[in-house]
Every structure is written in structure tokens, then in C-alpha cells.
Amino acid sequence: MNSRLLAPLGVTIGLFMIAPLLVMLLFAFSSSSLLKLPIEGLTLHWFAALTETQGFYPSLVNSLLIALTVGAASTVIGTLAAFGLTAGRHRLRNVSMPVLVLPLLVPPLVLGIVFLSYFSGLGFRLGLHTTIIAQTVTLQPIVILILASRLAGFDWATVDSARDLGAAPWRIFIDIIFPIIRPTILGAALIVMALSLDDFIITIFTIGGENTLPTLLWGMMRKGVDPRMNACAFILVSLTLLMGGLALRLTRTRN
Amino acid sequence: MSYVAAMTEFQPLTTPAVRLSALRLSFGAHLAVDDVSLDILPGDFVAILGPSGCGKTTLLRLLGGFLTPDQGTIEIDGADVTSQGPERRPTNTVFQGYGLFPHMTVRQNVSYGLKIAGRSTPAEIRDQVDQALGLVRMNDFAERNSRALSGGQQQRVALARALVMRPHVLLLDESLAALDLKLRHQMQDELRRIHREIGGTFVFVTHDQNEAFFLANKVAVMNKGRIEQFAAPSDIYHRPSTRFVATFVGEANVIEGRRENGTVMIGDGQFLASSGPDGPVEIMIRPEDIRLGKDVSGAAMTLRATLIDQVFQGSFLKLTFAGESGRHYVATLNDEPRGTARALGEKLDLSWDIGRMRVFDKGAA
Numbered sequence: 001m002n003s004r005l006l007a008p009l010g011v012t013i014g015l016f017m018i019a020p021l022l023v024m025l026l027f028a029f030s031s032s033s034l035l036k037l038p039i040e041g042l043t044l045h046w047f048a049a050l051t052e053t054q055g056f057y058p059s060l061v062n063s064l065l066i067a068l069t070v071g072a073a074s075t076v077i078g079t080l081a082a083f084g085l086t087a088g089r090h091r092l093r094n095v096s097m098p099v100l101v102l103p104l105l106v107p108p109l110v111l112g113i114v115f116l117s118y119f120s121g122l123g124f125r126l127g128l129h130t131t132i133i134a135q136t137v138t139l140q141p142i143v144i145l146i147l148a149s150r151l152a153g154f155d156w157a158t159v160d161s162a163r164d165l166g167a168a169p170w171r172i173f174i175d176i177i178f179p180i181i182r183p184t185i186l187g188a189a190l191i192v193m194a195l196s197l198d199d200f201i202i203t204i205f206t207i208g209g210e211n212t213l214p215t216l217l218w219g220m221m222r223k224g225v226d227p228r229m230n231a232c233a234f235i236l237v238s239l240t241l242l243m244g245g246l247a248l249r250l251t252r253t254r255n
Numbered sequence: 256m257s258y259v260a261a262m263t264e265f266q267p268l269t270t271p272a273v274r275l276s277a278l279r280l281s282f283g284a285h286l287a288v289d290d291v292s293l294d295i296l297p298g299d300f301v302a303i304l305g306p307s308g309c310g311k312t313t314l315l316r317l318l319g320g321f322l323t324p325d326q327g328t329i330e331i332d333g334a335d336v337t338s339q340g341p342e343r344r345p346t347n348t349v350f351q352g353y354g355l356f357p358h359m360t361v362r363q364n365v366s367y368g369l370k371i372a373g374r375s376t377p378a379e380i381r382d383q384v385d386q387a388l389g390l391v392r393m394n395d396f397a398e399r400n401s402r403a404l405s406g407g408q409q410q411r412v413a414l415a416r417a418l419v420m421r422p423h424v425l426l427l428d429e430s431l432a433a434l435d436l437k438l439r440h441q442m443q444d445e446l447r448r449i450h451r452e453i454g455g456t457f458v459f460v461t462h463d464q465n466e467a468f469f470l471a472n473k474v475a476v477m478n479k480g481r482i483e484q485f486a487a488p489s490d491i492y493h494r495p496s497t498r499f500v501a502t503f504v505g506e507a508n509v510i511e512g513r514r515e516n517g518t519v520m521i522g523d524g525q526f527l528a529s530s531g532p533d534g535p536v537e538i539m540i541r542p543e544d545i546r547l548g549k550d551v552s553g554a555a556m557t558l559r560a561t562l563i564d565q566v567f568q569g570s571f572l573k574l575t576f577a578g579e580s581g582r583h584y585v586a587t588l589n590d591e592p593r594g595t596a597r598a599l600g601e602k603l604d605l606s607w608d609i610g611r612m613r614v615f616d617k618g619a620a
Contacts (some may be wrong), residue, residue, distance in 0.1 A: 124450030160321060164341045164348050165368030165420065179358045
């Protein structure tokens with residue numbers, strides 16, 4: 001393909017993909033209650049209306065609670081798994097890596113149904129805890145993949161040196177390994193939190209009577225469309241972008 | 256035997272700084288270190304020299320405590336440390352990749368071991384670190400981030416970090432291999448100077464013969480997990496004990512022959528007295544031991560050969576000859592008189608002292 005065409009084509013495709021999102025975000029500030037262009041004026045009215053919507057604050061709190069817990073849990077589990085896989089025997093690694101990463105490859109809808117039948121089969125009452133478990137299972141492979149690739153390029157001579165200088169294993173982890181890979185761990189945690197924040201499919205199957213922002217949005221949509229939803233979407237997108245951006249920055253400072 | 260002589264026989268010899276006894280370690284089916292025994296004396300600068308994959312780094316890691324032998328023992332200053340890990344051994348290692356802590360400054364890197372040991376006050380640590388950095392001439396870089404250093408500087412910091420611990424034995428694992436030639440020579444000078452200044456026992460792993468000869472007062476040549484010879488550089492070079500040592504260290508002409516009844520027959524009609532069992536042997540002669548011209552004294556070998564190639568190499572000429580049997584001989588000569596050019600195809604007499612030849616039984620280790 002002509003490389004001169006490539007750049008304009010890329011920009012066009014990018015615009016085509018991002019334009020609906022921009023319009024959707026723009027409507028959050030539209031003074032009209034009809035979602036139509038051109039917008040007549042700008043207002044923060046819909047954000048205020050959103051906060052007055054029944055169930056908004058509990059959903060927001062739930063969303064943040066789930067994101068934080070899932071972020072923390074999958075980071076700890078995923079980091080440990082990545083260490084085990086990197087340090088372990090190669091035969092074991094070749095089998096366990098695909099198995100651990102499997103949840104990424106299964107369609108979320110299937111996972112949602114699987115979790116639902118699993119939890120009800122065990123007699124679990126659905127709620128935040130079941131969503132946290134389900135999301136942790138689904139999202140920890142991301143941490144494993146990010147950490148495993150960081151550890152693959154890790155300079156183990158630093159660990160040997162620390163041992164040589166008299167450091168016990170726990171000291172080596174605290175003084176050497178953790179500080180070196182901390183940006184990667186934080187980055188992975190933020191990516192997981194961002195993904196948890198806007199997860200809908202797994203959540204709707206596993207959360208029972210509770211709501212998160214995405215499920216609240218879905219509930220509102222069934223009663224009709226108004227710019228409150230755009231305001232809600234705006235909040236979600238901002239939080240996700242913020243975390244994603246932070247994660248990128250953190251993981252990119254090294255390498 | 257006099258009374259005094261009898262006494263000295265029973266006097267304890269100097270305790271070796273390192274004593275390896277019948278060390279053996281295999282990785283699966285691969286025997287990485289095969290029955291290695293070695294005594295290193297205090298103050299020795301030992302080079303472990305060998306091709307890649309010969310087990311020299313494995314041997315060093317055994318010494319440092321990073322690996323445990325399947326069999327055999329390791330003693331340091333007379334104490335058995337075989338089962339001790341690196342954190343408890345009185346050794347410190349400078350690794351090939353240096354292993355500096357990238358999130359710490361130079362000073363923090365060098366202080367780390369002393370802080371862990373917890374035996375010194377912060378002021379003492381500061382003094383010792385300054386001293387160590389002075390030794391490697393890195394004082395001006397103490398507060399720099401270790402990531403912002405060049406390869407040679409990282410090397411110096413890694414050296415200071417090991418030396419500040421005052422190890423009984425300092426281990427260096429191909430530490431200079433990653434540096435470019437000029438920097439490597441500079442660091443070799445530095446290592447010699449440091450060893451001269453502080454003394455102590457150094458063990459150095461390298462695949463570079465020049466480096467080994469330059470630095471070490473004793474060289475252990477390793478091949479396939481075994482130590483083929485452990486001796487001073489000049490002995491390694493002039494009196495190699497195996498064919499491998501002869502050809503790995505420096506250049507050598509290797510001539511095949513046969514020993515029968517204490518006489519070795521070389522193909523070109525020459526004979527040499529050599530004791531040993533009958534069978535095929537290999538005879539080594541260094542290129543610089545070959546002279547031009549006949550030598551009719553009984554102590555030399557002479558043969559006639561055709562000049563087939565000559566190369567001017569600055570300080571010497573390298574001549575290649577073909578003997579009557581078609582065997583090639585390489586001789587290096589001073590370029591005297593300067594600018595001497597000989598015609599290719601010329602038949603010349605070559606000779607060398609019999610004492611300069613080494614005979615190895617073929618098939619033996």
C-alpha cells in the first residue's frame with residue numbers, strides 16, 4: 001500500500017472509531033434533554049441529576065470497592081503466579097501458563113453463565129463478594145502476563161549479588177526485587193482496576209440485587225434514554241482513562 | 256636425614272585459602288564439573304581458563320556457594336563451607352552482568368552488604384565505602400544513580416561492592432568480557448593494581464588466554480568439566496600437560512607419531528626418545544621454537560620442508576611449511592634482517608631443540 005495514504009487513512013479510521021465516544025461524552029454537557037446535534041447550550045445539570053438518581057451513590061461505592069478489591073487480589077495472586085512460573089521448571093511452565101491465562105480467552109458471556117451456575121450450584125448468595133471472586137479470576141491473567149514478561153527480562157544477578165552480600169530471602173524481596181518491579185506491579189494493578197470498573201457482563205451475572213455504575217446505567221437505559229446516562233458514562237470513561245494513563249506511565253518509565 | 260629436616264617435614268604447611276576436593280556436579284546427564292581438586296594459596300591470583308561450556312563458571316558458582324556439589328568438599332581457610340550458601344561464605348562475587356541494584360545510588364549499592372551485616376555504625380560504613388570507592392577510583396560518582404553509569408564504571412562499582420566486604424576470597428566471573436578492548440585492558444591494569452595494593456586471594460574466570468596470563472600467577476585450564484592443568488602461566492605455556500592445554504593456550508604445531516620401545520617415530524624420518532607405553536602419540540612444538548637452518552648437534556631435530564606461505568605480522572613473520580609427508584609446520588621468526596622476503600616454494604631446513612617438544616599419548620585425557 002502507498003505509505004502516503006497510510007497516515008490519512010489511519011487518522012480517518014481513528015476518528016470514525018472515536019467520534020461516537022466524543023459525541024456521547026459531549027451530550028453529558030448538553031442543556032437539551034434530547035440527544036441530538038447541534039447542542040443548544042452547555043450545562044452541568046445532568047451530573048447533578050445523576051447524583052440525585054436513586055441508587056447512584058451505592059453503585060459508585062460498589063464500583064470503587066470492587067475495583068480496589070479485585071485490583072489488590074489479582075495483583076497479589078498474579079504476581080505470585082508470575083514468580084512461580086518464571087522461576088519454575090520449563091515443562092511445568094509450558095502447561096500452567098495457558099491454563100492460568102485461559103479466562104482471557106473464554107468469551108465473558110460464557111464466563112458469566114459459568115460463574116452464575118457455579119455460585120448457585122454451591123448455594124452462594126449473589127452479591128459483591130461473588131462479583132469480586134468472578135472478576136479476580138477473569139482479570140488476574142492480565143497481571144500474570146504483564147509480570148511474567150517483566151520478570152523474563154529481570155536481571156537475576158541483582159538477586160545473586162544481594163544473597164552474596166548476606167541478605168536473607170525476605171530482605172532480598174523487600175530491598176531488591178520489589179523496588180525494581182514496583183512500577184510494573186502498580187501498572188498491572190491499575191489496568192486491572194480500570195477493566196474491573198467498566199466490566200458489565202461478568203458483573204450482571206454475579207452481582208445479584210446490587211448495582212455497579214455499568215449495571216445502574218443499564219437499568220436506567222431500560223426506562224428511556226436521557227443525558228444523565230451520558231454523564232454517568234463520562235465519569236466511567238474518565239476514571240478508566242485516568243487509571244489507564246497512569247498505568248502506561250508507570251510501566252513505561254523502565255524499559 | 257637430619258633431625259631438622261625430619262621436623263620440617265611434619266610442620267603444617269600454609270593452610271590453603273581454598274581447597275576443592277573431588278568436586279563433582281552434574282546437570283541432568285551433563286557432567287559440568289568432573290572430579291575437580293584444587294589448592295589455592297593465600298594471596299594467589301588464580302585464573303580459571305577454558306572455552307565456553309567447559310564448566311568454569313559452574314566451578315566459580317560452586318566456590319561462591321550458589322551451587323551445591325553432588326560430591327566433594329569445599330574448604331575456605333581450612334573451614335568446610337560446602338553446605339553454606341553465599342550469604343554465609345567469606346567470599347564475594349563480581350558477576351558477569353555486575354548485578355548492580357538499579358534503584359540505588361553508587362553509595363547505597365556499596366553500603367548494602369555492610370548495612371545487612373549490621374556490625375558497623377553509619378559513620379564507619381561511610382568511611383569504608385569511601386575507601387572502597389577510592390580503591391576503584393569512583394569517589395566522584397558516589398551519589399550517582401547506578402543506572403547512569405557506563406559499563407566500565409558499573410564494573411568498578413561492582414568491584415567496590417564486593418571488596419568492601421573484605422572477602423577472604425574474591426571471585427570474578429568473566430567480569431571484563433562485556434567491556435570493549437581498550438576498557439578491558441584498563442580494567443586489567445586496575446585489577447592488577449588493586450591486587451597488589453590490598454593483597455588477598457582472587458579467583459577469576461575467563462576464556463581469554465591473554466587476560467589469564469596478564470592477571471594471574473596461577474592458571475587452571477579447564478576442559479569438559481575437568482582441570483587439565485593447574486600451574487604458573489609459563490609452565491602452562493611451555494610445559495603443557497595435555498594436548499588440549501597445548502592447543503588452547505597459544506599456537507602449536509601438533510605432529511602425529513608412534514611410540515615403539517621408548518622411541519617416537521615422526522613421519523618425516525625423525526626419531527625421538529620418549530618413555531611410555533607403545534601406541535599413537537602427538538608431539539607439540541611451538542611455532543617460535545622452530546628455527547631456520549640445519550642444527551647438527553645431537554640435541555636438535557632437523558627436517559627439510561617447502562615454504563608455502565609467509566605473513567608479515569609486524570613484530571614477527573609467520574611462515575608455513577610443508578614437510579616431505581605433506582604435513583604442515585608453522586614457524587614464527589623475527590623479521591631479521593628486516594624486510595627479508597623468501598620465495599614461496601623454496602626448500603629450507605627447519606630445526607628445533609628436542610627439549611622443546613612435548614609428547615602426549617593419544618587418546619589419553
